[in-house]
Amino acid sequence: MTEGAKRAPIEPLWEVFVRSRRGLSHVHVGSLHAPDATMALRNARDVYTRRQEGVSIWVVPATDITASSPDEKDEFFDPAADKVYRHPTFYQVPEGVEHL
Amino acid sequence: MLGVMDSFQATIDADGRIEPRDAMPEGYRKTLIRQIAQHAHSEIIGMQPEGNWISRAPSLRRKAILMAKVQDEAGHGLYLYAAAETLGVDRADLLDLLHAGKQKYSSIFNYPTLTWADIGAIGWLVDGAAIVNQVPLCRCSYGPYARAMVRVCKEESFHQRQGFEILHTLCNGTPAQKEMAQDALNRWWWPSLMMFGPPDASSTHSEQSMAWGIKRHSNDELRQRFVDMTVPQADVLGIRVPDDELTYDEATGRYSFTQPDFAELYEVVKGNGPCNQERLAHRVKAHEDGAWVREAAAAYAEKQAKKMQGSAA
Numbered sequence: 016m017t018e019g020a021k022r023a024p025i026e027p028l029w030e031v032f033v034r035s036r037r038g039l040s041h042v043h044v045g046s047l048h049a050p051d052a053t054m055a056l057r058n059a060r061d062v063y064t065r066r067q068e069g070v071s072i073w074v075v076p077a078t079d080i081t082a083s084s085p086d087e088k089d090e091f092f093d094p095a096a097d098k099v100y101r102h103p104t105f106y107q108v109p110e111g112v113e114h115l
Numbered sequence: 116m117l118g119v120m121d122s123f124q125a126t127i128d129a130d131g132r133i134e135p136r137d138a139m140p141e142g143y144r145k146t147l148i149r150q151i152a153q154h155a156h157s158e159i160i161g162m163q164p165e166g167n168w169i170s171r172a173p174s175l176r177r178k179a180i181l182m183a184k185v186q187d188e189a190g191h192g193l194y195l196y197a198a199a200e201t202l203g204v205d206r207a208d209l210l211d212l213l214h215a216g217k218q219k220y221s222s223i224f225n226y227p228t229l230t231w232a233d234i235g236a237i238g239w240l241v242d243g244a245a246i247v248n249q250v251p252l253c254r255c256s257y258g259p260y261a262r263a264m265v266r267v268c269k270e271e272s273f274h275q276r277q278g279f280e281i282l283h284t285l286c287n288g289t290p291a292q293k294e295m296a297q298d299a300l301n302r303w304w305w306p307s308l309m310m311f312g313p314p315d316a317s318s319t320h321s322e323q324s325m326a327w328g329i330k331r332h333s334n335d336e337l338r339q340r341f342v343d344m345t346v347p348q349a350d351v352l353g354i355r356v357p358d359d360e361l362t363y364d365e366a367t368g369r370y371s372f373t374q375p376d377f378a379e380l381y382e383v384v385k386g387n388g389p390c391n392q393e394r395l396a397h398r399v400k401a402h403e404d405g406a407w408v409r410e411a412a413a414a415y416a417e418k419q420a421k422k423m424q425g426s427a428a
């Protein structure tokens with residue numbers, strides 16, 4: 016077994032997003048390895064849209080995604096926790112009032 | 116304040132999902148890596164027994180269907196390797212472990228496909244058993260694995276139907292064709308029952324996996340479900356499940372059946388099945404023969420990236 020056969024350079028990881036039909040946004044469906052963006056798109060088509068699951072695909076290098084950290088999720092999302100008045104259900108509507 | 120492991124346990128207790136960057140016990144991570152890798156390896160090794168018949172499929176229709184099915188299995192492998200990678204391992208390392216015989220794949224693929232009816236039996240029984248195993252995994256506590264399983268299960272139902280259709284056609288053909296279908300059922304029945312793993316009493320990983328929400332039903336429960344589902348289908352085909360003790364219990368609505376020979380399962384797992392060496396050798400050869408493609412693609416990508424840099428500067 017040659018070294019090359021054993022371990023070709025590791026291909027970058029791409030995250031794949033698919034728009035299932037017009038009018039809907041792209042949704043994350045999974046990931047794959049590919050040497051470049053063109054191959055990533057082709058592979059994504061073959062792997063994630065074999066049954067017409069999509070009309071448009073985005074591929075994004077996984078390393079380019081900045082994510083919030085699960086460890087600090089409480090503090091990070093805290094500002095929204097005590098603002099129930101942002102929801103319509105917070106308000107009392109007098110009996111008989113319609114279209115409000 | 117809650118410790119990180121408390122929040123893991125609280126999520127599990129609430130039947131929530133664990134996601135890749137959450138804190139998790141080392142044992143949970145290791146169990147998942149082992150299971151998902153083994154599952155991924157099974158998908159791609161499983162392409163071989165069926166790939167064996169693509170060039171000999173009896174019609175263009177059957178050939179197109181079989182190619183689509185085998186291609187699906189490659190896709191299943193990819194979803195699963197991707198799910199394993201979210202746990203911090205590299206697909207390339209997992210493939211090395213498979214090629215070195217250090218990680219397993221499902222023993223069912225170490226049996227040969229001798230006739231065209233075997234392709235029917237694989238779709239009907241092997242994909243059928245896989246569905247029974249995989250449907251509960253759609254609710255597995257690890258998010259990426261569960262999501263991969265949802266995709267896989269959607270695709271599996273065509274696999275099972277095309278297999279059943281192959282056998283149904285043979286069973287309504289000449290006596291020799293029906294005999295071929297019966298012979299395939301005789302050979303694939305017992306290995307299919309083994310796909311659910313050892314009996315509960317001697318299953319090593321089961322209890323912890325159940326507690327972690329990775330496994331939802333015991334091996335014996337799933338095996339029973341498979342038998343209950345499959346025997347009436349054999350009746351429709353008009354072929355006989357090769358079990359003299361098979362009886363239907365009116366009261367429970369379930370079949371009682373003979374357990375497979377688990378000593379045979381352990382032998383095949385150990386590497387002594389009819390096709391173990393052939394399957395692994397073929398996989399390693401395919402991987403080595405494909406090396407130049409991966410190298411060329413990498414070289415091209417590097418050249419393009421340099422060009423881009425050059426034009427940006």
Ligand SMILES: [Fe+2]
Pocket residue numbers: 158187188191267271
């Ligand atoms: Fe599959």
Ligand SMILES: [Fe+2]
Pocket residue numbers: 188242245271274
């Ligand atoms: Fe399948």
